[in-house]
Amino acid sequence: MTQRRVLDRRTVLRGALAGGAALAGGGLLSACGGRQDAVRIATDDRWRQFAGTTLNFISENTAPTAAIAANLRPFTELTGINVNIITLELTALVQKVALDLAGGESQYHVIYADPYQVLAPYSKGLVDLRELATDSSLPGLDGGFGDFITTQLDAAGRFGDGEAVYTLPYDCPTMIWQYRADLFAKHHDRMSADLGFDPTPSAERTWEEYFRIAQWFNDNTDDVAYGTGHQAKQHDSLMCDFSNVLWAHGGDYFDNGDAIGRYGTVDPGDCRLDSDAAIEAAEFYRRLLSVADPSSRTWDWNGLAPALTSGRIAMCPNWHEYAADNESARPGDFGYAPLPRGPARSANIYGGTGIAINGNTLPNERMAAWLFVNWATSPETQLANLKSSAGGGTPTRESVYQLPEVRAAEQRPSAMPNILTAPAVTTAWEDDNIGLRPKIPMWNECDTAIYTQLSRMLAGDVSPAGAMRESTARFNRIIDRGWAA
């Protein structure tokens, strides 16, 4: 007699449970299993061999990325590659990138690599782009590495002693002197007579003269509430603003500061913020802020820019890419010049960034990412960004500045408002004038130490000498702890 198999309720439940567990387990295993590389198509068109691939590009929410995002179609048509652009505030971006590198995956194939917060600490997690640039199966760099502005390629693209290039310069915000040209023209003769010098902003003006111009606006006109404004919030912006004055007075963060700023190092040596020149710079900075708009202590660069465009202040040092906003708010009313000189030089802090490829990418993903990096920094794309209504920065390639239409746009009326700053930033980028903060992996912590002490100094909690000495002690402690990537 054969026993009839009966499916009772318990058996069905057990079966369902086992099936569910198998499915879940399978899913987990496949999720944890090997990643699949992008497909490479056999084609003679070197730009289209990765058609169908999707890349993720993580970037700070900057004007150049806004322009790239608004103008992605030419890239997709050229390559068949789709690009997802994730834009974040810089701090959030650094967190995501660090965790992505730690995870060993490459959720973000292309990375906006800030030289101080991503490149210096995580250069080992990025691809040396020279390998891709010389790969004959891939499109090479139009104009080669030499077409990038040299100081920018070094500052944004390299780290350490080697020749490796980890990023291609992508944007290049640089602090320059932004001022209300209409007010300077209106009061020129009176100011000249009162102050005893020509107040027109230029690289020939000194910080002391800047101070006196600011005071003159405070005392002699109701056109603006204050002569000058600054980005002196307890924030990275305060370090940037102060660094211009520090370098101009001959101070620096470390011995051999130029090389540390340009190439970077893991061991910068002892801090030199306690030097006489640095203390003198801090004393001047405190004096300058005493005549500046009191709200300066609550502004970062985003707070300062509207203060200028709204007519609250007559001048300020700010990133040159705010020119587009200035021209949009009060067309023709603004002028741009390199920052004033101090006893040592004129120093204009550079805040540019490059784009890099995640070292965890698989071979074909890496090559597809190269196509995007190559295209996004190409002269054609940089020219398109200049014209973009979505924003856009200024080019990082020499050749773009030489184009006749770009040269013509340096004069008003200009269809490319950011390029109105070209004469000022071109001077600012010269070796003698560029300001490069230390490119060290522990910069974030050092940055916090200096801007906190400066903030304390501006609040009257500590003297300029005290702030500089305390900063020095903190820098040295941080450096002594070393860095583990």
Next chain:
Amino acid sequence: MSLTVEAPPAERTGTSPSRRRRFGFHARMMAPGILLLAVLSLIPLFTVIAMSLSRVRLLGGVSFGFVGGENWARFFTDIDLAVQWLRTLVFFVLTVGLEMLLGVGLALCLWKIMRGRNTLLSLLLLPMFVAPVIVGLLGRFLTDSTFGLYSWLLGLVGYEGDLLGGTYSAFISVVAMDVWQWTPLIALIALAGLTSVPQPLREAAAIDGASGWQALRSVILPSISSVLLVALLIRSMDAIRYFDIIAVTTNGGPADATKVVPIRLYETAFRFFDLGYAAVIGLVMLAVTIAIARAFVGVLERKGLTR
């Protein structure tokens, strides 16, 4: 919580009575949930403890390099952190104290209002429904010296400074933003307590000739003290972790005047990626939070309110 239940007769299941007593039916039913909770809580806890004894590297996959008590030694010699703990304590006392005072005051006012109470209560509760980060952004815009409404109003009465620019004014501003947001919660809880105060008790106090203040002090407040204690517990646990509004408005400045421990923790972990030291700060914060919670629960237990 007890997992012990009465053991079923051994002969029905064939398992030993002692084992049955330890793992009864309810225990077995709850075991998966408890195990899941343990996994979710204990693994991160032990990981953070391990991190606190290590130097954490991120590149090439997370790895821990054992450094012994180095991070803990640094913790006990970190003067900045000690000042930040003190500031957190002042912030905690000010926010929770003001919220309790104002919340109970508002609840008493609402309690006395017969008509339109629900409308007023709805209006009063609105700040509570706004995300803290939005409260911070609102505060920043309202106090902005270029276009802020509060700055303009203060300018009319002669205050020319910038609220978020001065050390004291910035601290008071972030306290005020937290108080604005969370006072309604205390008011709501206190009002719920007040509506449950027995009418005969209040009538008896009135007949005995108690004044309004005497009735409040001797009858009403004691009647709602347990409810207020719960409100205090809830707000205390939150206040010690206060982060959003400060991060959005002052980021700890000016001159570190608003840098409380959670801001320092965030900075250490996610700006400096000094995860070992951040683990130490986090563990101490956890211990402090547990101590505060235990203190309140202890008071509730003494009042017989946990049963």
